[in-house]
Amino acid sequence: MVASLAAMTAVASGTEEDSLRAEADERVAAILKLSPDPAYGAYLAGDCATCHRASGGSDGIPPIAGLPADYTVNALIEYKLGIRENEVMVVRVARLGDAEIAALAAHFADQKP
Amino acid sequence: MNGLTRRQFGLLLGAGASTLAMPAYLRAQDKPRVVVIGGGPGGATVAKYVAKDSAGAIDVTLINDGETFTTCFFSNLYLGDFRTFESITHSYDQLASAYGINKVTGRAVSVDREAKTVTLADGSTVPYDRLVLAPGIDVIYDSVPGYSEEAAEIAPHAWKAGAQTQLLKEKLDAVEDGQNIVMVAPPNPYRCPPGPYERVSMFAHVLKKKGFTQSKIFVIDPKETFSKQALFTEGWEKHYPGMVEWYGPDVHGGLKSVDVAAGTVETDLDTFEGALLNIIPAQRAGAIAIDAGVTNEAGWAPIDAGSMRSTIDEAIYVIGDASIAGDMPKSGFSANSQAKVAALNIRADLTDAQAFPARYSNTCWSLIETDDGVKVGAQYEPQDGKITALDAFVSQPGESAELRKETYEESIGWYSGIIEDTFA
Numbered sequence: 001m002v003a004s005l006a007a008m009t010a011v012a013s014g015t016e017e018d019s020l021r022a023e024a025d026e027r028v029a030a031i032l033k034l035s036p037d038p039a040y041g042a043y044l045a046g047d048c049a050t051c052h053r054a055s056g057g058s059d060g061i062p063p064i065a066g067l068p069a070d071y072t073v074n075a076l077i078e079y080k081l082g083i084r085e086n087e088v089m090v091v092r093v094a095r096l097g098d099a100e101i102a103a104l105a106a107h108f109a110d111q112k113p
Numbered sequence: 114m115n116g117l118t119r120r121q122f123g124l125l126l127g128a129g130a131s132t133l134a135m136p137a138y139l140r141a142q143d144k145p146r147v148v149v150i151g152g153g154p155g156g157a158t159v160a161k162y163v164a165k166d167s168a169g170a171i172d173v174t175l176i177n178d179g180e181t182f183t184t185c186f187f188s189n190l191y192l193g194d195f196r197t198f199e200s201i202t203h204s205y206d207q208l209a210s211a212y213g214i215n216k217v218t219g220r221a222v223s224v225d226r227e228a229k230t231v232t233l234a235d236g237s238t239v240p241y242d243r244l245v246l247a248p249g250i251d252v253i254y255d256s257v258p259g260y261s262e263e264a265a266e267i268a269p270h271a272w273k274a275g276a277q278t279q280l281l282k283e284k285l286d287a288v289e290d291g292q293n294i295v296m297v298a299p300p301n302p303y304r305c306p307p308g309p310y311e312r313v314s315m316f317a318h319v320l321k322k323k324g325f326t327q328s329k330i331f332v333i334d335p336k337e338t339f340s341k342q343a344l345f346t347e348g349w350e351k352h353y354p355g356m357v358e359w360y361g362p363d364v365h366g367g368l369k370s371v372d373v374a375a376g377t378v379e380t381d382l383d384t385f386e387g388a389l390l391n392i393i394p395a396q397r398a399g400a401i402a403i404d405a406g407v408t409n410e411a412g413w414a415p416i417d418a419g420s421m422r423s424t425i426d427e428a429i430y431v432i433g434d435a436s437i438a439g440d441m442p443k444s445g446f447s448a449n450s451q452a453k454v455a456a457l458n459i460r461a462d463l464t465d466a467q468a469f470p471a472r473y474s475n476t477c478w479s480l481i482e483t484d485d486g487v488k489v490g491a492q493y494e495p496q497d498g499k500i501t502a503l504d505a506f507v508s509q510p511g512e513s514a515e516l517r518k519e520t521y522e523e524s525i526g527w528y529s530g531i532i533e534d535t536f537a
């Protein structure tokens with residue numbers, strides 16, 4: 001009984017995961033098609049610099065300067081959809097729309113760590 | 114105005130003549146001038162972002178009364194022996210060398226809003242087109258009966274970092290087993306809502322590490338509740354059982370007076386005795402903001418939520434602890450965040466930079482015991498004329514040790530990050 005319940009949950013969360021993944025992929029692809037505004041990206045990135053050092057150094061927080069745009073977009077969408085869970089990132093992306101995510105990803109892709 | 118003059122000047126010279134060909138004195142005079150008073154996370158950040166992003170088009174002067182800056186953030190970790198004093202003290206050298214900011218070490222004593230000049234203690238004056246006030250807080254000594262600036266040399270507040278913090282550390286290290294510590298916590302609003310309680314945790318950490326079993330820490334609080342209360346209370350019971358006693362106003366009945374020579378804090382309920390008294394009085398904006406006439410009756414500066422511009426004087430911006438920033442707590446993170454919004458709006462005022470809608474954020478981490486970190490944070494946007502919290506989170510009681518350790522490690526990353534963002 002317990003075992004089959006567990007199996008059922010696994011199946012259920014499996015499909016849930018799959019559909020989340022599909023949703024994420026779709027949004028990432030759409031965002032990567034936008035043409036971001038560099039001045040907007042630079043302004044928005046000010047919020048990130050408090051934790052992610054522009055120099056790329058890291059102790060306790062991963063560096064993001066120089067990450068490819070598709071990686072950053074995907075990571076931010078994963079925080080948005082709850083695939084990744086870190087509260088400081090989750091609240092941050094909650095108020096970022098597609099234009100903001102595109103601008104940020106383009107900005108960091110341009111940075112040299 | 115200045116922006117127009119500058120552009121017309123460029124036209125007169127013709128497109129080929131670069132500004133570099135102009136004599137230096139002409140260039141300097143022609144550039145719009147931004148003067149910043151206060152070199153903390155608010156002031157140093159706004160100076161950096163205006164200078165960096167305007168790439169030489171704006172002349173930036175940063176006035177701070179100290180040669181270096183010691184952060185209040187992580188000063189509790191210094192008390193708890195997690196950090197050295199040197200590691201929380203920073204220089205302004207890079208701001209001058211990398212961005213061409215004029216750093217002036219001195220105290221600003223007055224602002225002439227008509228003439229748009231700032232006067233320093235040595236009598237010199239500095240003209241501005243836009244002034245940013247980021248003086249942090251002043252403590253109101255006499256808000257605690259019996260307390261004074263002189264008394265703070267015996268019973269430190271250590272709510273401004275520097276000599277006061279070192280004095281508090283010295284006194285903490287001298288406490289012997291069986292001797293008590295009494296903290297008088299501040300009323301709202303004050304800088305760093307969880308700060309007093311993180312400090313209590315660090316006091317307890319030091320006493321526990323020395324194997325003390327007889328000492329107690331009493332907290333006399335004017336507030337019914339405090340920031341992250343459930344988390345601190347849980348942590349104190351877990352790590353320091355029986356050591357910390359917190360008294361809210363309904364229990365102590367009101368603070369009557371302190372006697373720093375006798376080491377006593379008298380309340381309606383009882384007189385508390387301590388070998389160490391840490392008295393944290395009520396606060397208001399740094400004196401220069403009050404003298405400049407940009408504060409309200411309570412001593413804080415009202416600002417426009419979309420830009421951090423003073424609602425009293427269009428040529429002045431007020432950021433950080435001195436401002437009334439709606440739902441945002443007075444924190445180093447908030448000051449740094451507000452500085453970036455102000456910097457963009459100042460550039461849009463003075464040059465042809467584009468302003469974007471304001472967004473603010475804050476996170477405050479606190480350390481309760483080794484590897485037991487907690488956090489609270491939110492994102493903010495202007496709404497109905499006020500900076501309003503839109504998404505918030507707070508650590509939960511009962512979280513795993515692993516998550517708490519991650520949270521602490523995050524705070525270390527944040528400290529390096531905000532220091533680089535502010536001073537480098």
Ligand SMILES: Cc1cc2nc3c(=O)[nH]c(=O)nc-3n(C[C@H](O)[C@H](O)[C@H](O)COP(=O)(O)OP(=O)(O)OC[C@H]3O[C@@H](n4cnc5c(N)ncnc54)[C@H](O)[C@@H]3O)c2cc1C
Binds near residue numbers: 443
């Ligand atoms: C114990 C403690 C722990 C804290 N922990 C945290 C934390 O973990 N995270 C966090 O985000 N925040 C924390 N804070 C809060 C944080 O330190 C403040 O909110 C922050 O420093 C405010 O920045 P500010 O730029 O407004 O002012 P300040 O940092 O106070 O800087 C103002 C500067 O201006 C100078 N100044 C003032 N008037 C003049 C004048 N007339 N002329 C020249 N110079 C002048 C001052 O000397 C000072 O150097 C803590 C505070 C305390 C006390």
